[in-house]
Amino acid sequence: MGIAFMNDGVPETLPCISHETRSKWLLQRVAILRRNPNFGTAATDYANGAVRIFEGRYMANKVMANVARQVICMSILALHFTRSNGNHGATISSIQNITSGLKLCSKNTTAATIDLLENIGLVTRVLDESDHRNHLIQPTNKMIFGIRRITGIALSAADKLFPSRHYKQLIEGSDDFVERYFASSLHSLLNISTMISKLHSSKLFAISDGGGILLCKLMSMKGQPSTVTENTVCFPYDDIGHLYGVSRTHIRRLMKRAEAEGLVRLLEDGGRRIDILPPLNDVFENMVAAHIARAQFDIHLANKDYDLLPIDRTPDYYAV
Incomplete structure (x- = not known):
């Protein structure tokens, strides 16, 4: 069952951008996006895009039913694609640490959701070569394709606001960039509870x-x-x-x-x-702006656009 959201106590994951700085930037970004003269059109396009993807697709709705399940899916992708950064992949315990740390859902609910994802072919379990007591939760191509399409909704809306950036073109580009994008999303995922609790209703x-x-x-x-x-x-x-x-x-x-x-x-x-x-209308626009802000943060981080990010310290030694 869902439990109360938390707003602090989230571990730092980036050497150059603190959790607090990232939270402030994302919330400020929501306000900035909503002031864009084209935001109304972008929000309408976002709603229509979501309807096109989910209407009549019952299992997709079930998989992405609420913020807890969305975080579980994104955590699997993020942890899987950060293996080269010292992590060895997504395990049930590492995903549970994220969902319980954010107080989105219980460990049992997280495990049950992973079972559902496996049953419908979105993830597979493979033996962890570094620790044979564990299994790694790996996303299938079906999951990667589906989340890529859903992410494209937010990036299409972002392109309406900033047409020179060509955000959606990036996510539709090379698999290498997509992997960096999903790896980068681990950091903004940890701001989910803060954003939800501070945006009206x-x-x-x-x-x-x-x-x-x-x-x-x-x-x-x-x-x-x-x-x-x-x-x-x-x-x-x-x-x-x-x-x-x-x-x-x-x-x-x-x-x-x-x-x-x-x-x-x-x-x-x-x-x-x-x-x-x-x-x-405020609730809806906040939701759309929050999705766009997160997608922008992840895109810029994956693309190493440090001049567009809220850097606390010099990133000379830092690489995503």
Whole structure:
């Protein structure tokens, strides 16, 4: 089960950028991105891209259901591709150290999620040659391809804001760069709990199964011909649940909690009319900006764009 988020006590992982500096930079980056005049368009494209990838793909939704499962998937990739930096790969205990250290979920939940990933062919277990008591959790090409596509959503949005950077082109480039990108993502992963806890109401959708994609679907429906007004949408729980493999009851409870937090107004039963209130726009834009900020940080770190990163100390001796 999910447990309370923590905001400190995370170990330092970079010799040039402290956890505190990285946290401040990411949060400041969220604010900067949201002030970009093209951010509204980028956020809409992000929502539509997420809907295209996840709609009708029940197992993908299950794998990336909440922030804890997302961190588990990214931790496997990050630890696997940092082997050349003195680590020997992802083990159950190393992944559990990340999820329990961030207080995202219990060690048992982490182990169960890894079992799920193995059962559906996203990871394999191989004997750890350096310690035969352990098995390494290795991502399959299926996982790498899937996470690469999901990452591409955030980078496409970043390209809308900074077209000269060609972010998505980088992630679609050589496998060598992609491996460096996933290795770099280990560092920003450790800021997940700080970002969620400090961004207004983000926790509600982050920890709820399917919360992120349901939010994207809800926001993508604004302004469509079927809407009553620009901010009032038809979001029938039965139909939406069928699209994303979650129950009607689960969506109803999520929307009830969102209404209690002042994010929406439920005008008709079953989600037939939902009024999207301004605070929900903030939650959505914060979520999108947080994903873009993390992707930018990881891209710049993988590409060694130190002039674009919040360096604490000179990186002369540092290489990712």
